[in-house]
Amino acid sequence: MPRSAVDPAEVGPAEVGGAAVDPAAVGAAEVDTVTEVPVAVVGAGPAGLMLAHLLGRAGVDAVAVDLRSRAEIESTHRAGILEADAARDLVETGVSDRILREGHEHEGTELRFGGRAHRIDFRALVGASVWLYPQTEVFTDLADARARDGGTVHFGVSDPEVLDADTDRPRVRFTAADGTRHELRARYVVGADGSRGMCRGLVPEELRVRHGTEYPFAWFGVMAQAPASAPELVYAHSEHGFALISRRTETVQRMYFQCDPDEDTAAWPDERIWATLQARVAGGDGFRLVEGPILERTVLRFRSFVQEPMRWGSLLLAGDAAHTVPPTGARGLNLALHDVKVLAGVLLRALGREGEPALADYQPLALRRIWRAQHFSSWMTRLLHTAPGASPFELRRQLGELDSVVGTRAGRAYLAEQYTGWPSSR
Numbered sequence: 001m002p003r004s005a006v007d008p009a010e011v012g013p014a015e016v017g018g019a020a021v022d023p024a025a026v027g028a029a030e031v032d033t034v035t036e037v038p039v040a041v042v043g044a045g046p047a048g049l050m051l052a053h054l055l056g057r058a059g060v061d062a063v064a065v066d067l068r069s070r071a072e073i074e075s076t077h078r079a080g081i082l083e084a085d086a087a088r089d090l091v092e093t094g095v096s097d098r099i100l101r102e103g104h105e106h107e108g109t110e111l112r113f114g115g116r117a118h119r120i121d122f123r124a125l126v127g128a129s130v131w132l133y134p135q136t137e138v139f140t141d142l143a144d145a146r147a148r149d150g151g152t153v154h155f156g157v158s159d160p161e162v163l164d165a166d167t168d169r170p171r172v173r174f175t176a177a178d179g180t181r182h183e184l185r186a187r188y189v190v191g192a193d194g195s196r197g198m199c200r201g202l203v204p205e206e207l208r209v210r211h212g213t214e215y216p217f218a219w220f221g222v223m224a225q226a227p228a229s230a231p232e233l234v235y236a237h238s239e240h241g242f243a244l245i246s247r248r249t250e251t252v253q254r255m256y257f258q259c260d261p262d263e264d265t266a267a268w269p270d271e272r273i274w275a276t277l278q279a280r281v282a283g284g285d286g287f288r289l290v291e292g293p294i295l296e297r298t299v300l301r302f303r304s305f306v307q308e309p310m311r312w313g314s315l316l317l318a319g320d321a322a323h324t325v326p327p328t329g330a331r332g333l334n335l336a337l338h339d340v341k342v343l344a345g346v347l348l349r350a351l352g353r354e355g356e357p358a359l360a361d362y363q364p365l366a367l368r369r370i371w372r373a374q375h376f377s378s379w380m381t382r383l384l385h386t387a388p389g390a391s392p393f394e395l396r397r398q399l400g401e402l403d404s405v406v407g408t409r410a411g412r413a414y415l416a417e418q419y420t421g422w423p424s425s426r
């Protein structure tokens with residue numbers, strides 16, 4: 001759903017965002033432009049663009065680059081749930097208020113197990129809600145806001161390189177989509193280039209600490225052309241495995257079911273997908289999904305991962321570049337947006353009177369929420385998925401755990417509080 005009137009890739013660094021310098025005069029004859037900019041951001045997904053937006057609001061230029069084209073990012077489906085705080089930040093920081101018109105506020109969710117539905121009422125339990133607003137829409141809003149505000153974003157670059165990250169004059173070099181070569185001379189470089197990006201690997205091996213765990217299953221994600229089957233999201237546990245019923249629009253629904261990480265989408269005609277999904281949500285209440293043509297099918301692998309340190313010299317990592325969570329509970333985007341909120345504050349202090357010592361606050365402030373989200377995502381994943389070869393004991397233990405979650409106010413409130421997020425001050 002691209003809505004941009006201006007292609008940000010057409011807005012060059014010489015015109016906006018940083019000060020253009022004559023390459024020959026600064027000993028960089030091999031590039032076409034050299035731009036001095038306080039912050040260079042590698043990665044122009046939601047984390048990178050939100051950071052550039054927050055800095056821009058405070059009068060600090062940030063130039064972002066991304067290997068992917070804008071169209072490519074806009075057509076990559078990701079999760080769809082935003083915490084109310086993140087939704088409010090989009091509106092209140094002036095990105096866009098489209099979420100209020102086109103998003104859907106959800107005041108609860110449904111857990112299905114043992115063939116029955118159990119509603120978790122976020123509003124009644126913890127006075128909170130979440131917004132169903134796909135990540136691609138968040139990205140579109142941010143890319144439009146950057147274009148509107150004159151921020152420079154280079155989509156579709158190649159050969160990006162970060163140089164001198166261990167000094168106080170780090171540089172980012174890249175080839176723009178039109179084949180011209182550019183250098184950004186920054187005070188800080190932010191790596192917001194996701195879990196497969198290059199930035200996390202710039203931290204020297206002897207300093208890198210990697211924490212993580214793998215799961216013996218993946219998600220089979222589909223887009224189905226059909227009306228909604230339920231008013232809220234449905235997270236289903238069954239002896240056949242997990243399923244999640246989410247939505248995109250009135251006529252397009254997003255659904256997932258647990259599968260083998262090596263599953264081949266070609267082996268899944270529409271009938272097989274529907275039979276699998278129906279079996280996983282079936283129950284004594286007669287609940288059934290409304291079926292329709294499957295528009296897209298993808299296998300999504302996932303894991304839990306955190307890399308420390310999140311800062312090395314003048315390089316700071318944010319979002320998936322530093323950590324990833326399984327998709328159960330939709331924490332990933334929310335966590336990335338929290339990282340950059342903290343990081344924007346810290347960078348503004350570091351670029352201002354306080355200087356570099358301010359950066360020391362970033363990792364501890366970000367990590368606290370990261371580990372809470374790691375715990376919650378991993379807990380919710382294990383609570384709802386069926387490990388291959390799980391024993392009858394394990395299945396019954398899981399049902400006991402689910403029953404303790406929905407059967408006590410404390411259990412329901414715990415889930416509601418974690419799912420809707422935590423205020424950044426906590």
Ligand code: PHB
Binds near residue numbers: 078079080254328329
């Ligand atoms: C989605 O709508 O894509 C979605 C929703 C909730 C999740 C994960 C994904 O936990």
